[in-house]
Amino acid sequence: MGRVSPYLIPVVALIISATPGLKGAETVWSGLVIAENVAQPQPIPPELTRIEGSLKKFFGYNQFQVIGQSQKTLKTGQEDWLATSKFFGLHVDARGETEAGYVLNLKLYKEKELLLETDTKLSKRSPLVIKGPQVGSGQLLLVLVVQ
Numbered sequence: 001m002g003r004v005s006p007y008l009i010p011v012v013a014l015i016i017s018a019t020p021g022l023k024g025a026e027t028v029w030s031g032l033v034i035a036e037n038v039a040q041p042q043p044i045p046p047e048l049t050r051i052e053g054s055l056k057k058f059f060g061y062n063q064f065q066v067i068g069q070s071q072k073t074l075k076t077g078q079e080d081w082l083a084t085s086k087f088f089g090l091h092v093d094a095r096g097e098t099e100a101g102y103v104l105n106l107k108l109y110k111e112k113e114l115l116l117e118t119d120t121k122l123s124k125r126s127p128l129v130i131k132g133p134q135v136g137s138g139q140l141l142l143v144l145v146v147q
Contacts, residue, residue: 032084037060038063
């Protein structure tokens with residue numbers, strides 16, 4: 001009963017060597033996007049071309065403008081960063097990495113007022129899009145994509 005299995009040490013070593021974060025660093029693009037319907041829509045910004053179809057399908061708007069953005073290379077999965085525009089700020093606090101993605105705390109500010117705080121997960125395979133407040137005739141979207 002007091003014996004340690006000889007198989008235990010190799011399994012522990014395998015788990016440690018498979019720990020997320022030991023892979024190459026990944027970059028996360030964060031954007032503050034105004035979505036609206038206009039008569040003459042501008043071309044979609046290059047940062048959003050990969051998800052244009054999904055944005056139009058799920059939100060029903062024909063124009064998407066990036067008003068603030070940030071790119072952050074995650075090395076440990078514990079970084080934080082800010083994407084800002086004239087009136088809005090998105091503070092992203094990465095709280096760790098899993099095999100599927102990142103655990104994040106998001107805070108959306110309008111000037112100095114906290115509008116939204118949420119804990120969420122960002123998948124490495126698909127973008128995260130959160131519907132924010134109405135802005136004029138459009139909608140603010142918070143977009144995060146692992147590039």
